Amino acid sequence: MKLNVKLLTGLILSHLVNEVIGSDSGIDEDNSIDADSNSIGNAIVEQQLNVEQVYNSEKDDSSSVEILNEINDIAEDLIEIVDEGDHTENETTKIQEKSRPIQFYSDFGKFHNEEYLEIKPLKGNNVLFSFNFAVNSTTELYPEQDSTLHYDVFSKSLGSIMSSTNTRELHLRFGHGWYDAEFNGKLANNGETSGGTGVELWASIESQDKEKAKQEWKKLANYLSGMFCASFNFIDSSISSYPVNLFRHDHSLLENISLKDSLFDIRSALPREPVCTENLTPFLKLLPTKGKAGISTLLSGNKVFNAEWSSMSVDVVTHCTDYENCQYIMTQTINLILNVPKILERNEMPIPKPIPGSKLRCDTSKVFDAYNCFPLPPSAESHYDLIDLFGKVIEGGSLIASSPSKVCIDVDLNNYQIEFLTLAPVFTYKSEGKICMILESDAEYNIRLNTNDSGQVENVESPPIFASRSLSGFSQDNGGFRLDVYNPSDEDMDLIIFETLPWFVRLYLHSMTLTLTSEANQILKICQVNDPLISDYIKEIVYNPAIDREAPTHFELLVKLPAHTKMKLSFDFDKAMLLYAEYPPDANHGFELEPAIFALIDKDTRKVNYIMRTTTSLLTLPTPDFSMPYNVIIFTATVMSVLFGSLFNLMIKKTVTEEEFEKVAAQSFISKIKAKIFGIFNC
Incomplete structure (x- = not known):
C-alpha cells in the first residue's frame, strides 16, 4: 500500500513527545497522536513546536541534546522510504518501533536568510508595515580571474556587479510619498532604511585613485540602472558628492585585513525619479523566495505604491575575517504606510462614484433633510485584515531560511483584538511588547485587527528631532532657503546637516544666518557666519563649492542644538543660466532639489542614532521661450x-x-x- 507520510510522522512524533518531553515540561503525556485520527496532520506541527520549546529551555541537558541530535538521522530514513514509493505495513512498523524522536525535515539553518514583518497601527487609521529581509553569502575579497564563486541564496547578479566594480559597500534608497513625522511618529529602524523622494545611491569603492574610482562609480551606476529599471545611468560627476561625516563606510567590517587600495565614498541622488512597479519587481527578484513564499507574497505594485508613503532600501556590505573568508551581507527593507479607510473605499468602489444617500453619515443634531447633511467625523471603529489591505494572504513561511519567518504586531491589546486566521496551528509569543507569530508551514496565514477606537494609539513614539527645508524669494536670478530644526528633548543634541545642491544653485556660505528661538517662538540669539558666538552652535563646516557642469555644491554642518530650542539656518544663492539643451522637457515645472538630511549622532562615537530627510524642494529658473525658434x-x-x-x-x-x-x-x-x-x- 502507499505509505501515509503524515501518519508515519505523527506516530514517531507521538513517541518523541512522550519520551523526551513528558509531563515535567508542562505537556500532558496523554496528549499523544492517535494513528486513526483525522486531525493527525494538524497535531504534528503543534507537537513540533512543543519540542522546539523544550529544546530551547533544556539546552544544557546533555541527554535531551543527544536525543534531539538524532532527529536528522530519522529524517533521512523517512525520506528514503518515501522516495521508494510503495511500502508494506512492516516497514512502517519498523520506523515506529525506533525509540528515537523526529521532527519535520526542513532547510532551517542551512541557508543564511531571514525575514520579518512588523505591523503597527498609527493615528488617523494609518497602518505601518515594515518588511525586513536579510541574506548573506560567502565570497573572496580578491578572487582570481577564472575562479568560481558560490553565492547560495545571495543574488548572483548583484554579487557579480559588486565584484567587477570593486564595490565594498552598496546602499540604495527608493522613496515615494510624504512622511508626516508629527502625525506618524518616529521612522522605522530609526530612519536607517528610509529614503527621500526619488532614488538615492551611495557606495564605497576600492580604487587606486579618485579618477579610477569615478570610472568604477559610473560603471556601477550603469549596471544598477539596468538591474533596477531606474535612471541611475544619468548619474555623473555633476550630481555626485564625496561625503565626509555621513554616508561613510563601516570601518569595523574590514578592520581585520589590509586593503590593497583606498576606499572612496561616493553618493548621488535623483529626486525627480518616479518609483513604481518596475523598481519593485527587481527588488523581489533579489530575495531567495522571489516573492513566491513568505511575507514577500503580500507585496504587489498596485498596493505598495498606492500607499500614503513608501520606502524601499537595499544595503550590501562586505565583512571579512581574512582575504579568503568574506561575506556579502544584504538587508532589504520595505516600509509603507497604508490608510485603511481609503483602501477599503477603493476596494468597494474601484471607480470613484458619489456616495449613495443611504450611506451618508449625517449629524442629526443639525439641519438634516433630503437636501442638507452635515457629515459626522469618520467612525472610530476599524476592522480589517491582510486581504482587505493587500488583496492576498501570506503564502506560508520561507522554507529557505536560517530561521522561520515571523510576523509581529505592535498594538495595545487593551484597545485592539488580533485574530490569526489560518488552518495551521498558530504559535505566538511576546517579544518587546509585541505579539509575534511564527510561520513554519506552507499554509496560508491571514491576520485581522479589530478596534472600537482607532484614534487611541499609545505606542507611537515621537521622533527625537523635527526638521524641514523651505525656499524663499521670488526673483528669477536669486533666492534663498532656510533649514528649520527643533529639539523637543531635555538634552542638547549633536546633529549633522547634509546638503547637496545642483551646480546651477550658487550658494553663498558667507550669507549664512543662525537664529535660535524658544518653544514659545521667542528669539534667543541671532548669529552671522563671522560672529565668534556662532562657533558655540556650529562645531564644524565642510564646504565644497560647485563647479559649473562638473560638481555640485556640497556642505555638511556639525551642529549643537540646545534642549527645547528651535534653530533656523538661512542662506542666499544665485541661479545660474542654463544652456538651451540642458532644460528638461517640462522646464516650466521647475527643478527638484534633493532632500536635506538631518542625522542625530552620538556625542562620543559620532555613530548615527537617528536620521531623517526633508521633502524635495521645487526650484524655478528663468525659462527661455522654447517656441520662439519654431x-x-x-x-x-x-x-x-x-x-x-x-x-x-x-x-x-x-x-x-x-x-x-x-x-x-x-x-x-x-x-x-x-x-x-x-x-x-x-x-
Missing part, C-alpha cells in the same frame, strides 16, 4: 517661399501678349490632337 523658422520659411516663387517665375518665364499666346497655343501638339478629334465628331 516661430522664427516658420516665419522665415514663409517669407523665403513667397520671395523665391516670385523670383523663380521672373527668371524662367517670358511675358507675352494674349494674341501671341493664342497663336503659340494653337500650334502646340495637344491643340492639334484636339482639333482632329473635334473634326471627326463634326463629320
Whole structure:
C-alpha cells in the first residue's frame, strides 16, 4: 500500500513527545497522536513546536541534546522510504518501533536568510508595515580571474556587479510619498532604511585613485540602472558628492585585513525619479523566495505604491575575517504606510462614484433633510485584515531560511483584538511588547485587527528631532532657503546637516544666518557666519563649492542644538543660466532639489542614532521661450517661399501678349490632337 507520510510522522512524533518531553515540561503525556485520527496532520506541527520549546529551555541537558541530535538521522530514513514509493505495513512498523524522536525535515539553518514583518497601527487609521529581509553569502575579497564563486541564496547578479566594480559597500534608497513625522511618529529602524523622494545611491569603492574610482562609480551606476529599471545611468560627476561625516563606510567590517587600495565614498541622488512597479519587481527578484513564499507574497505594485508613503532600501556590505573568508551581507527593507479607510473605499468602489444617500453619515443634531447633511467625523471603529489591505494572504513561511519567518504586531491589546486566521496551528509569543507569530508551514496565514477606537494609539513614539527645508524669494536670478530644526528633548543634541545642491544653485556660505528661538517662538540669539558666538552652535563646516557642469555644491554642518530650542539656518544663492539643451522637457515645472538630511549622532562615537530627510524642494529658473525658434523658422520659411516663387517665375518665364499666346497655343501638339478629334465628331 502507499505509505501515509503524515501518519508515519505523527506516530514517531507521538513517541518523541512522550519520551523526551513528558509531563515535567508542562505537556500532558496523554496528549499523544492517535494513528486513526483525522486531525493527525494538524497535531504534528503543534507537537513540533512543543519540542522546539523544550529544546530551547533544556539546552544544557546533555541527554535531551543527544536525543534531539538524532532527529536528522530519522529524517533521512523517512525520506528514503518515501522516495521508494510503495511500502508494506512492516516497514512502517519498523520506523515506529525506533525509540528515537523526529521532527519535520526542513532547510532551517542551512541557508543564511531571514525575514520579518512588523505591523503597527498609527493615528488617523494609518497602518505601518515594515518588511525586513536579510541574506548573506560567502565570497573572496580578491578572487582570481577564472575562479568560481558560490553565492547560495545571495543574488548572483548583484554579487557579480559588486565584484567587477570593486564595490565594498552598496546602499540604495527608493522613496515615494510624504512622511508626516508629527502625525506618524518616529521612522522605522530609526530612519536607517528610509529614503527621500526619488532614488538615492551611495557606495564605497576600492580604487587606486579618485579618477579610477569615478570610472568604477559610473560603471556601477550603469549596471544598477539596468538591474533596477531606474535612471541611475544619468548619474555623473555633476550630481555626485564625496561625503565626509555621513554616508561613510563601516570601518569595523574590514578592520581585520589590509586593503590593497583606498576606499572612496561616493553618493548621488535623483529626486525627480518616479518609483513604481518596475523598481519593485527587481527588488523581489533579489530575495531567495522571489516573492513566491513568505511575507514577500503580500507585496504587489498596485498596493505598495498606492500607499500614503513608501520606502524601499537595499544595503550590501562586505565583512571579512581574512582575504579568503568574506561575506556579502544584504538587508532589504520595505516600509509603507497604508490608510485603511481609503483602501477599503477603493476596494468597494474601484471607480470613484458619489456616495449613495443611504450611506451618508449625517449629524442629526443639525439641519438634516433630503437636501442638507452635515457629515459626522469618520467612525472610530476599524476592522480589517491582510486581504482587505493587500488583496492576498501570506503564502506560508520561507522554507529557505536560517530561521522561520515571523510576523509581529505592535498594538495595545487593551484597545485592539488580533485574530490569526489560518488552518495551521498558530504559535505566538511576546517579544518587546509585541505579539509575534511564527510561520513554519506552507499554509496560508491571514491576520485581522479589530478596534472600537482607532484614534487611541499609545505606542507611537515621537521622533527625537523635527526638521524641514523651505525656499524663499521670488526673483528669477536669486533666492534663498532656510533649514528649520527643533529639539523637543531635555538634552542638547549633536546633529549633522547634509546638503547637496545642483551646480546651477550658487550658494553663498558667507550669507549664512543662525537664529535660535524658544518653544514659545521667542528669539534667543541671532548669529552671522563671522560672529565668534556662532562657533558655540556650529562645531564644524565642510564646504565644497560647485563647479559649473562638473560638481555640485556640497556642505555638511556639525551642529549643537540646545534642549527645547528651535534653530533656523538661512542662506542666499544665485541661479545660474542654463544652456538651451540642458532644460528638461517640462522646464516650466521647475527643478527638484534633493532632500536635506538631518542625522542625530552620538556625542562620543559620532555613530548615527537617528536620521531623517526633508521633502524635495521645487526650484524655478528663468525659462527661455522654447517656441520662439519654431516661430522664427516658420516665419522665415514663409517669407523665403513667397520671395523665391516670385523670383523663380521672373527668371524662367517670358511675358507675352494674349494674341501671341493664342497663336503659340494653337500650334502646340495637344491643340492639334484636339482639333482632329473635334473634326471627326463634326463629320
